[in-house]
Each structure stands twice: as structure tokens, then as C-alpha cells.
Amino acid sequence: MLSSPASPPVVPSTTPVVFPSTLYFRFRPTVATEVTIISKWAAPGFNLSLLRTMTHRVTPSGRAMLPGVGVFGTGSTARVLVPLLQAEGFEVHALWGRSEEEACCLAKELDIPFHTSRSDDVLLHQDVDLVCIYIPPSMTRQIAVKALGIGKNVVCEKAATAVDSFKMVTAARYYPQLLSMMGNTLRFLPAFVAMRRLLLEGYVGDMQVCDVRVYGPSLLDQSYGWTCEELMGGGGLHIMGSAIIDLLSYLTGTRAHRVHGLLRTFVQQNNLIRGIRRVTSDDFCFFQMLMGGTGSSGVCCTVTLNFNLPGSFVHEVMIVGSAGRLVARGTELYGQRNGSDREELLLADGGGVGPEAKEMPRPHLQGLSSMVKALRQSFQAHEERRSWSPGPVASAPTFEDGLYVQTVVEAVKQSSSSGEWVCVEIMSQEPDPNHNLCEALQRNKN
Amino acid sequence: MLSSPASPPVVPSTTPVVFPSTLYFRFRPTVATEVTIISKWAAPGFNLSLLRTMTHRVTPSGRAMLPGVGVFGTGSTARVLVPLLQAEGFEVHALWGRSEEEACCLAKELDIPFHTSRSDDVLLHQDVDLVCIYIPPSMTRQIAVKALGIGKNVVCEKAATAVDSFKMVTAARYYPQLLSMMGNTLRFLPAFVAMRRLLLEGYVGDMQVCDVRVYGPSLLDQSYGWTCEELMGGGGLHIMGSAIIDLLSYLTGTRAHRVHGLLRTFVQQNNLIRGIRRVTSDDFCFFQMLMGGTGSSGVCCTVTLNFNLPGSFVHEVMIVGSAGRLVARGTELYGQRNGSDREELLLADGGGVGPEAKEMPRPHLQGLSSMVKALRQSFQAHEERRSWSPGPVASAPTFEDGLYVQTVVEAVKQSSSSGEWVCVEIMSQEPDPNHNLCEALQRNKN
Numbered sequence: 001m002l003s004s005p006a007s008p009p010v011v012p013s014t015t016p017v018v019f020p021s022t023l024y025f026r027f028r029p030t031v032a033t034e035v036t037i038i039s040k041w042a043a044p045g046f047n048l049s050l051l052r053t054m055t056h057r058v059t060p061s062g063r064a065m066l067p068g069v070g071v072f073g074t075g076s077t078a079r080v081l082v083p084l085l086q087a088e089g090f091e092v093h094a095l096w097g098r099s100e101e102e103a104c105c106l107a108k109e110l111d112i113p114f115h116t117s118r119s120d121d122v123l124l125h126q127d128v129d130l131v132c133i134y135i136p137p138s139m140t141r142q143i144a145v146k147a148l149g150i151g152k153n154v155v156c157e158k159a160a161t162a163v164d165s166f167k168m169v170t171a172a173r174y175y176p177q178l179l180s181m182m183g184n185t186l187r188f189l190p191a192f193v194a195m196r197r198l199l200l201e202g203y204v205g206d207m208q209v210c211d212v213r214v215y216g217p218s219l220l221d222q223s224y225g226w227t228c229e230e231l232m233g234g235g236g237l238h239i240m241g242s243a244i245i246d247l248l249s250y251l252t253g254t255r256a257h258r259v260h261g262l263l264r265t266f267v268q269q270n271n272l273i274r275g276i277r278r279v280t281s282d283d284f285c286f287f288q289m290l291m292g293g294t295g296s297s298g299v300c301c302t303v304t305l306n307f308n309l310p311g312s313f314v315h316e317v318m319i320v321g322s323a324g325r326l327v328a329r330g331t332e333l334y335g336q337r338n339g340s341d342r343e344e345l346l347l348a349d350g351g352g353v354g355p356e357a358k359e360m361p362r363p364h365l366q367g368l369s370s371m372v373k374a375l376r377q378s379f380q381a382h383e384e385r386r387s388w389s390p391g392p393v394a395s396a397p398t399f400e401d402g403l404y405v406q407t408v409v410e411a412v413k414q415s416s417s418s419g420e421w422v423c424v425e426i427m428s429q430e431p432d433p434n435h436n437l438c439e440a441l442q443r444n445k446n
Numbered sequence: 447m448l449s450s451p452a453s454p455p456v457v458p459s460t461t462p463v464v465f466p467s468t469l470y471f472r473f474r475p476t477v478a479t480e481v482t483i484i485s486k487w488a489a490p491g492f493n494l495s496l497l498r499t500m501t502h503r504v505t506p507s508g509r510a511m512l513p514g515v516g517v518f519g520t521g522s523t524a525r526v527l528v529p530l531l532q533a534e535g536f537e538v539h540a541l542w543g544r545s546e547e548e549a550c551c552l553a554k555e556l557d558i559p560f561h562t563s564r565s566d567d568v569l570l571h572q573d574v575d576l577v578c579i580y581i582p583p584s585m586t587r588q589i590a591v592k593a594l595g596i597g598k599n600v601v602c603e604k605a606a607t608a609v610d611s612f613k614m615v616t617a618a619r620y621y622p623q624l625l626s627m628m629g630n631t632l633r634f635l636p637a638f639v640a641m642r643r644l645l646l647e648g649y650v651g652d653m654q655v656c657d658v659r660v661y662g663p664s665l666l667d668q669s670y671g672w673t674c675e676e677l678m679g680g681g682g683l684h685i686m687g688s689a690i691i692d693l694l695s696y697l698t699g700t701r702a703h704r705v706h707g708l709l710r711t712f713v714q715q716n717n718l719i720r721g722i723r724r725v726t727s728d729d730f731c732f733f734q735m736l737m738g739g740t741g742s743s744g745v746c747c748t749v750t751l752n753f754n755l756p757g758s759f760v761h762e763v764m765i766v767g768s769a770g771r772l773v774a775r776g777t778e779l780y781g782q783r784n785g786s787d788r789e790e791l792l793l794a795d796g797g798g799v800g801p802e803a804k805e806m807p808r809p810h811l812q813g814l815s816s817m818v819k820a821l822r823q824s825f826q827a828h829e830e831r832r833s834w835s836p837g838p839v840a841s842a843p844t845f846e847d848g849l850y851v852q853t854v855v856e857a858v859k860q861s862s863s864s865g866e867w868v869c870v871e872i873m874s875q876e877p878d879p880n881h882n883l884c885e886a887l888q889r890n891k892n
Contacts, residue, residue, distance in 0.1 A: 209712075209730055209754070211750060213657075260706065260708075262706075262734060262746065264655075264746060284654065284655055286746070286748050288708060300708065302732050304748060306655060306657070308654060308655070308768070309766060309782075310784045311784075311787055311788070312787075312788075320752060320754055320755060322713070325755060338757075339756075341757055341758075342757070343757075419706075419866065421865045
């Protein structure tokens, strides 16, 4: 799907990149000293801190500037993200869409000066220091890895496979000074931040059970696309379950070692997807994770995802321990200690993000908003435009966390087809591509 | 535990049995023509309808009388049941308790004329036509089978094992004219009656998923006893899960063919159970049942039982289908069709049974009350004291249903220890006792 030019564009290394849309310079004419070196083909070991020093940029008043942002994606998340970024003071300079029309339309709507359907045009954009990637999972790896190679900070959504996630981890390890975080936003939701704090303070005692339910309307797009295809990263488990898997490892401070799951596609065709087309991605998923210590000392997590419930969105995360329980319902946090006979409201919805966006559940919306705030804090501490301090985003999921989540997702899928408990084994080296091919063929055969 | 006399008491076959408490005749002196034949040792094929004709009893006015009731058990259910029976016009003539003290104490409290700790004294009581058995599961089979053999109608709680349940089924089949029903009361709860009707009417369309959650405080008794022992029928799965398994087969009109489960005992010792004693019964259980058609056409049921949540009792049964959903929360029924944007209350709590009894969840309490009403309707249609019409209790679980439930419970336990999906195979003949012994030994070894 991505247009990859046969030969790299020839760019003189000491002059600014010339962009298709020269309009851009009319909107942001403050930069004079900037030098951008395209490091897509830079040899490993290329001095990235030198590169960042070269692109150091300050406002005339000397105050540190927030990095310029390039956004990939025209879906519901991108549509919500851009205004949030703008509200926090980030300037969104470039937008990528799969087609020129989609990109143009959203760019106009969100007042973004530059749009394109060529990914390199955003990645090489001189004013883009931070790339936010909210596109179909199968395309994420390619763009995230390239962005890091060019020396841009990256916030991105999940990839489609564990192999892709592994390649992203490799890239992130290679450029440790660049920001590379997963855009799973639930960790930033104040209810879960408070929940984690209370868990650490011993509110529930020893954790025993996590019980999560996410119910909502169908996740399928209006037309046939990646959301319908399991192999493209569609389905409730991949789209919403990923965020839950990540959240539970954040809340419990531990990881799943064994999982068991059951996936179903109850709605295989609908008014919009019919004929020879059939949905292969799950609309119901139910999985269990054994986390932490083995044997009876660990935490049992049970997660039910059901996207055959049109109407309001239910998002409930309950953690039960020996001394009490904590329940996050939507964006609110409740708790009850074992001695007490009623539940107490521990954290009300902070409001602020307005009513629930139709296409985005409120916990994700508020989480995204909090994530953008954390990003601002992380970047504004530094004078350099691309420098960031880890403190404010310390709790963010790394690409390593992304690989873990993807591994769990694939283990649940494997369990659903084998009917057995599956051990979660995180990839430590890239598998032989031929071996992979063989597996893919076998999977199709079944 | 049961006192079984070495030789049967010698009772002349044509005179009334003489009871230890002759007080009884002072309270109910209406009977003159009654003849009771003790058929405990009656040969198979003994004409029970003749027996019933012989015990036919009418009031002087000619109006049909409700059968006299004997209650086994002094636990919370028995304590609630007796007043419900009395309110519906049943006379409770005899009460059995494990010890004389327990029996005496409760009999005084509930105004029952006769109490004993010898089971035969209740079973052979001439005014007892209906026996209600609410005792520890390991004792149920023995009394239920004996009661049927004596020609008494039986309402009883679950047995401890599938083998016991099978023996009860055999007895029930042998005496088809006697009432033999399981005391699982959720089927009678008006919310579930309405739910089943709406499911049949197509409110939710094609059923896809049932999602059940039961949360509550510990089920353990104050002192060490059968509730602590998995092999004695203790644990959340056996005590509360049984009712849910039965309910789901009632609601969906189909049965589980494969199950998968996970059991945990998080609280193995507490203030009351300590030292060398350890709880082996589950306080957390989580199981899935595939019901109805195989493959993707069936219904997926997921059940979460957690009894580490002191405080209020949560009882939620949700059925999601292609056209809508129905949710029973406690004793109330809610529904939402896919076109609608909000949930509607379909059936409010009828009230009537007063506030929640501390030891009995409200759905069970109200179900028990409705069951007693159905029993009255079933018996009052007939003039004969022991005759009943099947109509009002047509929806009641039979002993066959009890065997099915017990088989599912054991399959879930097996799945929890093997980690695999287990097929539900209903016993069709009694297993070789030696083979059983061998299995029990193996289980202990693991």
C-alpha cells in the first residue's frame, strides 16, 4: 500500500528539503538555520545526537519550542488527536493519508498546512520532529522504523504481527535517544494512574483477580478493509484487547506467562460487507491470562470483549484482592475495602474533553488527551526541539511493551484455534522468513 | 453421618406408624382413614399408584389438601424455605437436623411440631408427603433415593458427584409418578421466566453469547465443614455455579457440549479455619461453555464466579444476540434492541419477599419463593394429597437436569486441572465402583 520510490530522492545534505507544497514556508517562516540530513540510508552508528544538535531550533525569545508534528492517518484517532495536539501547543505541520483526497479533506478540516499520500514527504519534512502514526496495523512497522532511522521521535499504534513489533523494537533499541512509544492511551487515563497508585499502596491487598469487560458496537469500518481481516490486524482482540493487555501489565506490574482464549466472528457479513466478502476478524473474544508468579500466587485475569452491542460503550476494569477491590467504570474509579459495606467513588470523570466522540470510547479519548499533555511536558522541559525528558512519559508503553502485547495477542489466537493454554514467549531474535512463510501457508490450509 | 439402623424398623403394614413425638396427633387430628405402607423395602414394580390411592386424604369439606412437608436441613435455605412453605399453606410436619440440638432449636423457632436427627423418622412420618432436602451435597443422594423408594415426593438440592446424581436419576425414573425435582430455584425467578419468554419470542435474535457474573462474600461456613472441601461438594462452582449452569440450559434451551474452566482457592485459611486445616474448595471460578450447535453456530457462555468480594451480592446474567440483548441484574430484567440507543427496564423487582436475607442472595430468595408458589399450584389441582399436576412445575429442573449440571461441574473441574477443553458426556450407566476407586486414588495422588 505504501508507495516506496524505486530510488531515493536526491537531496543535497546541507540545504533544506524542497517540499511539494511550498505553501508551507508561507505559514512557518521562522526557521533559517535548520539543516536536515536524511538518514534513511545512513550507515548504522550514524551520530544522531549530532543530527539533533544540528536541528536545534529556538524561538526568537529563546523559549524552548515544542517539536513540529507529522501525523499519519485520517481515521477516527487521527481526527481526535490533531486538535488535542494543537490545543497543547504542538504545531501539526504535515498529514499523511492513504489517498490524496482523504489527506486533503482532513488537512483542510483540521487546518494542517501540508498533506500528502507519500509517507516520505512527511518523514522528510524539515519541521516534523515527532511522528504520530495512527494507521492500519499492517503499515505501522514500515513507517515507524523508517521514522526512527531518519531521526524522528515516534508515537505509534500497534503493528500487525509480532515479527513487525520485533523489528520496531530493534529500531528503537538502535536509537535509544529518540522517543519511541506505543500510542496505547489507557495508561495515561487518570483513573488508571490512580488505580495503579492505590494498588501499589496496598488498597486491595494481594491482587487475586482482574476482570475486564469491554462491550460496544461493531469495530468494522463502513467499507471492507483491514478491520474485517484478522491477518491485517483487525478484530476486537487486536484493536481493543491490545490496550487491555498493556493496561493490565501496567496495573499489575507483571506480565502474562500463560494465556487461554476463545475468538468468534458472529457477524461474518452485514449490509455493507457481503457477496463473496466475509469478515474474518473476531467480534467476540474472551481470554484469560495467568500473570506474575506461577502456581496459585499469581493473578488471574479474565477479559471479555464483545462488539455486538450497539449503543453505549461499556469499559470496566475490576481488580480484586485480599483486602478490597478497585473498579474503573469508564473514566471513573470506585473502590471498596473488605471491611466496608459500600463502594466509594475514588475519582470522578475529570470532564474537559467534552462528550464522548462517536467513534472513540471515552476512556480512550481521555487517555489520548492525557498522553498529549504528558508529551508536551516531556518536550517542553528541553530547549532542543527534538529533545525530551523521560520523566513525564515514564509510564508510557515502550516498543518492548508493544512486542509483549502483540505476543500475547498471537498466543490468544493460537489458543483459540488449538483449545489449549499457550505460553507467552517473547521473541528474542527475528525468525527465519522462510519458516514464517511455511507457517502462513499452514495457517491458510486450516 | 446418617444413622442407618442395622435392621429396618418393624412396622405393621395396615396401621399408622407410631412416631416418637405423639404430640403430632394433637396438632393434626383430621386423619382417620390414612394408611401408610412403608415401601423402603418394597420390591421393584410395587404398585405406587395403589399406594397413593390408599393414602388419599381429604379435608372434611372435600377440598383438596396440600401435602404435608418434611424438611431436611437446618441451614440458611431451610430456614428461609419453611416460612415460605407455611405462607403458601403447606404444613411442615417434621424437621431433620444433623444434631438433635440443631433440629430442636430450629423446629422451635419455626414452629415445627416434630424434629429429629434420624432421617428415617422424617421419611417414614405418616403426614409427610413431600420431602424437601436442603443438606450438605454428600448426604443428598442417600435421602432423596430413600424418600422416592418410600413413595414420597422429593424436592432436593444438588448431590456431591455425578455418580450420586446418576443414582438419583435411576430412582426418579423408577418412580415416574412421584414428583422429583431439583431445588435450583433460579428457573422460577420471574426475571428469568420473562427472559426465557422473550428469548423464544426473538427479542435478541440469534443467541450468540451468555455472560454471567456472580460476585459475593465467602461461601465458607463459620466453622470447618463441607463448604471448605472440594470433594464434599463445597466451592463456588458447585454451590452457585450449579444454579447458573442449570439456568443457562433453561434459558438457551440447549446444553453444553464442551467446557473449559479455571478454579482457584485464593483464601486457603482464615481466622476460623487455620492450623492444619486448609480450604480446598474454590472461591474463584471462571468457566466457558460451548452450547447448542457445534462450530460457530452455537452459543458461547462465559461465567465468572468470585466469592472474595464481601459486601453486596452481584448477580448478572446477560444474553447477547444478533438483534439485541437481555440482562438480568439481580431480580430485575433489562433489555436493549440493537436499534435502540438505551436500555429499557422490562421487569422490575416484584418485591414481596422483603429485604435480602443476609445469608441468601435475593435472586435465590425470590426464586425459592416462586418455586414454593408453583409447588402449591401443582398440588392443589388434585384432591389426592400426594398427587400433583406437572403443569405448574413443568419448567422445574428434573433429576436428569441435576445429572447434567453435575456432569458439567465435574468437566469444569477436570478442565481446570488438565488445562484443556473437556467434552460433557452424560453418564448412561453406573460406573464400576472399583474403577471409581482407582480414579479417586489417582486424583489424590496429583
